[in-house]
Amino acid sequence: MTKQVVIATKNKGKAKDFEALFIPLGYKVVTMFEVAPELEIEETGTTFEENAVLKAETLARELGTIVIADDSGLAVDALNGEPGVYSARYAGDHDDEANMVKLLANMEHVDDAQRTARFCCCIAIAGPDFETMTVFGTCEGVIAHEKRGTNGFGYDPIFFVPSLNRMMAELTAEEKGAISHRGNAIRQLKEQLPTFMN
Ligand SMILES: O=c1nc[nH]c2c1ncn2[C@H]1C[C@H](O)[C@@H](COP(=O)(O)OP(=O)(O)OP(=O)(O)O)O1
Numbered sequence: 410m411t412k413q414v415v416i417a418t419k420n421k422g423k424a425k426d427f428e429a430l431f432i433p434l435g436y437k438v439v440t441m442f443e444v445a446p447e448l449e450i451e452e453t454g455t456t457f458e459e460n461a462v463l464k465a466e467t468l469a470r471e472l473g474t475i476v477i478a479d480d481s482g483l484a485v486d487a488l489n490g491e492p493g494v495y496s497a498r499y500a501g502d503h504d505d506e507a508n509m510v511k512l513l514a515n516m517e518h519v520d521d522a523q524r525t526a527r528f529c530c531c532i533a534i535a536g537p538d539f540e541t542m543t544v545f546g547t548c549e550g551v552i553a554h555e556k557r558g559t560n561g562f563g564y565d566p567i568f569f570v571p572s573l574n575r576m577m578a579e580l581t582a583e584e585k586g587a588i589s590h591r592g593n594a595i596r597q598l599k600e601q602l603p604t605f606m607n
């Protein structure tokens with residue numbers, strides 16, 4: 410039987426990132442589209458950790474199984490860490506395109522040297538017979554002046570990765586996983602839960 414990991418997400422781009430990280434470990438990735446399409450989890454927390462725990466525990470309780478959740482976002486230094494936890498809702502209602510337009514507009518007069526930012530990702534794992542645990546990953550970059558690249562999701566087209574000299578949206582899912590906030594969090598989870606992710 411193939412091992413599977415249930416992720417409490419309704420973001421298809423995020424699910425693809427997780428597939429690039431979990432399929433090589435022999436796991437099938439299952440999302441809320443398959444297991445709880447009707448369930449809406451309101452993200453009422455004020456930190457990535459609170460929201461990741463909320464999403465993981467809500468779906469784990471609903472299903473009675475082990476569930477992983479990811480709450481993530483982009484923290485821009487020149488904007489005092491915004492949009493942060495509110496990244497998905499920055500320009501209103503969960504519209505990647507509108508979010509990028511708003512961010513670029515707010516950064517219009519910011520010099521190149523001040524355009525530093527990082528993607529942050531908290532991953533929570535919850536289940537019926539253990540205490541919920543969390544791990545945290547980041548990825549440093551620079552906010553570009555315009556969009557470039559068509560891979561990935563969210564803010565990837567405007568996030569420049571200096572170490573690779575490319576935009577995040579110009580990386581394959583595998584290349585992204587090797588350096589991303591999500592990849593870094595998953596690698597920590599793997600270290601701490603070798604029995605879960607062998
Ligand atoms: O690797 C990434 N590359 C680009 N953008 C990213 C990334 N990781 C997070 N982001 C942005 C997208 C969204 O604006 C917010 C996540 O919000 P977040 O609530 O965690 O996810 P979501 O609402 O899209 O899906 P769900 O809550 O169902 O998992 O940060």
Ligand SMILES: [Mg+2]
Nearest residue numbers: 420452480497
């Ligand atoms: Mg969300």
